[in-house]
Amino acid sequence: MVIHGMGQDYSVIYRRQTEQDFEILICEGTDRPFTLLRFYKAEDIHWLLGHSLSEQEISGNFEDYKGSFLWQDSLIMVFTRRDGMVLAQWLDRENPTLKERLEAGRHLLERLLLLNMPEYLLGSILNEECILVTEQQKVVLRYEAEVLIGKDREPEQLLQSLFYQIFFRLFQEEAREQSCKEISDFLEQMRKEPYQDIFHIYQCYDWLLDSMAGKADSIRRPPGWKERLNRLGEGLKDVGERMLIPVLLVAGMAVLIYGICHPEKEEAEEFLFEQIGTLEIQER
Numbered sequence: 163m164v165i166h167g168m169g170q171d172y173s174v175i176y177r178r179q180t181e182q183d184f185e186i187l188i189c190e191g192t193d194r195p196f197t198l199l200r201f202y203k204a205e206d207i208h209w210l211l212g213h214s215l216s217e218q219e220i221s222g223n224f225e226d227y228k229g230s231f232l233w234q235d236s237l238i239m240v241f242t243r244r245d246g247m248v249l250a251q252w253l254d255r256e257n258p259t260l261k262e263r264l265e266a267g268r269h270l271l272e273r274l275l276l277l278n279m280p281e282y283l284l285g286s287i288l289n290e291e292c293i294l295v296t297e298q299q300k301v302v303l304r305y306e307a308e309v310l311i312g313k314d315r316e317p318e319q320l321l322q323s324l325f326y327q328i329f330f331r332l333f334q335e336e337a338r339e340q341s342c343k344e345i346s347d348f349l350e351q352m353r354k355e356p357y358q359d360i361f362h363i364y365q366c367y368d369w370l371l372d373s374m375a376g377k378a379d380s381i382r383r384p385p386g387w388k389e390r391l392n393r394l395g396e397g398l399k400d401v402g403e404r405m406l407i408p409v410l411l412v413a414g415m416a417v418l419i420y421g422i423c424h425p426e427k428e429e430a431e432e433f434l435f436e437q438i439g440t441l442e443i444q445e446r
Contacts, residue, residue: 246294
């Protein structure tokens with residue numbers, strides 16, 4: 163399947179229809195892959211064309227967005243497709259340090275500030291599957307939106323919740339163990355304060371980074387479940403060895419005392435005398 167756009171054709175290599183009036187297309191372009199969001203519903207098309215796709219709404223810095231066009235009674239939005247490991251996998255598989263996770267949070271906010279995308283797209287990519295970490299540990303975004311929050315009645319509340327979920331995921335170990343007051347205070351602020359804009363969140367996060375300067379390496383990371391199991395096994399082994407020593411000592415003392423109190427009776431060795439001197443002893 164080939165989609166003919168404005169000055170460029172897109173060869174579809176993967177197609178995922180999430181519902182009847184929306185689908186996600188992964189395409190090959192002339193020099194890079196693209197993600198195409200295709201909308202069929204007239205209501206969505208009119209809303210997007212009238213609000214979020216106007217020049218006033220799309221920032222010139224939004225380099226991931228390559229434009230939109232109408233094709234076969236549908237609206238198609240084109241985004242550059244980025245490569246990387248999704249945030250959830252990066253956290254679970256790579257086991258990054260606190261310093262690396264702090265840097266990932268900073269890269270994410272800087273990226274969002276630079277792109278300055280419409281809020282409906284911002285809310286669509288604030289999840290663990292659309293935030294990617296590259297091999298160079300830089301954060302990039304993947305646009306596979308299934309829900310447009312621009313039509314939500316209270317998008318600010320949703321954005322506040324989404325930002326909190328992302329940063330709680332980044333620092334969930336410290337949050338659950340209460341091992342870093344600065345991180346706990348930041349997450350509590352994120353949870354309680356109403357959402358204003360990305361710049362305000364960046365300011366709060368910049369304060370966190372300043373307060374964590376020189377501390378990230380010294381904060382002891384809470385052990386994972388594998389490490390805890392290993393420690394448990396080693397602890398049980400050590401306890402067993404320490405308990406075995408007094409048991410062996412008691413058993414040894416018991417054997418010794420028993421031997422003293424119950425000496426074995428040696429059987430007398432039997433000697434048969436046939437004569438004493440010159441006197442011969444005869445059996446009867």
